[in-house]
Amino acid sequence: MNQADSGIITALLQGEGYVQAEQELDAGIVLLNTCAVRENAVERVEHFLQRLQGRKKREKGLIVGVAGCIPQYRKEEMFSLYPAIDFLAGPDTYRTIPSLVEQVRSGGKLASLEFNSAETYEGVEPVRQGATSAFVPVMRGCNNRCAYCVVPFTRGRERSQPVRSVIVEVQKLVASGYREITLLGQNVNSYCDADEGYDFAALLDAVSREAPLARIRFTTSHPKDISEALVQTIASRPNICNALHLPVQSGSSRMLDRMNRGHTIEEYREKIALIRSVIPDVALSTDIIAGFCGEQEEDHQASLELLADIRFDSAYMFFYSTRPGTLAAKTLEDDVPEPVKKRRLQEIIDLQNRISGELFQEAIGTVVEVLAESESRRSSEQLMGRTAGNRAVVFDRENYKPGDLLNVSITGATSATLTGRPEHIYFLS
Ligand code: SF4
Structure with missing residues (x-):
């Protein structure tokens, strides 16, 4: 954002x-x-x-x-x-x-520093970096009150860009040759254009039809706003990436309640089950916090169990630090000692890295569709791109360039990157 x-x-x-x-x-x-x-x-x-x-x-x-x-x-x-x-x-x-x-x-x-709950920057065309991938902010602000989070205090109430203005921006991106469009919002799936009767599922569907040759992504989603209609839309439109970033923050309902997340861990697991039943090859990622106020060893174990059960592709993992002014700063004691927070975080990172490594190893031998993004950091002879599931892939440049969509045969993997070679089609006579 x-x-x-x-x-x-x-x-x-x-x-x-x-x-x-x-x-x-x-x-x-x-x-x-x-x-x-x-x-x-x-x-x-x-x-x-x-x-x-x-x-x-x-x-x-x-x-x-x-x-x-x-x-x-x-x-x-x-x-x-x-x-x-x-x-x-x-x-x-x-x-x-x-x-x-x-x-x-x-x-x-x-x-x-005034808040303006009507401001969506409609009509301002952002200057973008690169000519392959573009962000399109579709909503701003957040009406939730997660106890640890400053966003409601810094970005104010939710407001959505009118669907007409999103579509005009998408049309311009298509005309300029962008190959990937990411719809953005603090709570992107609570998007609502009440005048036109569009929720996020309807917006996503409309954007994917307007840009049929571009990959469509979106972030960040709140678990409570994942609807069956949204999941069906992702499954039914071929250019919407089968990838979902769904922050969980903790594997324990007791901690989710203290965090004021608005759902239990059982409800979160049900959403994951729904998503996987409709989109079996979906790539899931999450955010998780270690050592939030009052976290006991069993809550931490519940987070580890969740990671082991769901097997996310990747996760953003942090230990809790108080942000002044938040609900937690005002009402909860930051009582988990720092060495304990750090130890728990390390256990979370170690487990997640092992899972990501295993999932990436399983990709060796497969052929994946990759959108080339940029030169690889290690060598000008290689390009870096991403799969629809957002996995980074490094491959030999050959005659490819950023913006090309190609098949790559995966030959190697770490816990964060796949390596491979462009797949050629041989005609036998
Ligand atoms: S964590 Fe996300 S949903 Fe919760 S208050 Fe912050 S921005 Fe809103």
Whole structure:
């Protein structure tokens, strides 16, 4: 979502005549678009701002802005904590950034942090990186109140982009030759255009028909909003990838209740069973937190059992850290000692890596369809692409280029990457 938002901010600034710098030192305006979900992301921004302080002293006229969730959450205290900052803009006020830049030129510090529950950035065409894959934000905000999460406090209430405007954006992407479109939202499957009578399943169906030659993905889904209609839509449309990212956070209903997730682990398992019954080859991934407030050893064991039972393709795994202002920070004690959190997280990572490794090993000898994305990091002679199930595949470049869709014969695997060679069709005479 932040990458998509950065594209929106870039488009708004380019619309006023600004040009994106090749590298940070060339820039007269340095703008950080930030995420507040995890402590570690916040720390990276803090280090960057401390480093910018020296440059700010040396370069008169350098303008530093911070956008996104951190300023929305920390508000004006950021000015005293990080004197390099000239202006702050929250996720609903990106449209004010060009005028903030102009105003701070005449001195002073400015914050534009109002919530705007109608803002979907309709009509702003984001500047995108690359010409193969595109993000299309279709809804913003979140009406849930998961106890550990800052998003409802930084991004406000849910609002959806009208279906007409999503379709126009998709048509432009198709005309520009994009091969993969990812619909984005904090809670993408709670999308709703009430005026046109579209829920997320109907939107997904419409997008897949509008872009029949592109792969369609979406993220992130909430388990409680997975409907049978959505699962049937994924199964019935050949260009919607059979891949679902479905955060679970814990394998224990007791912890899910403390987390205020709005479902039990039995309900989560039922959703997985439904998805697998309709889409047997679906690739599933998840998010999981170790050591949330009050987590006992048996809750942790339940998380390990869940991972072993479901066998996700991959998982984002973290240990819990309190985010000030959240429900958990206000009402629950962060009582799991850090060494215990770290040990539990390591057990989760070890198990998941073993499962991912096994699933990837099973792919050796198969032929998979891959969308080539970019040059491989290791060698210019190789390309990296992804399967419909979102597995990374590295293969010999030969005459292929990013954007090509090809079959790759899988010859090797680690727990995170498949390797293979392009499959050629031989005609026997
Ligand atoms: S569903 Fe929960 S975790 Fe996801 S953004 Fe909303 S509050 Fe945060």
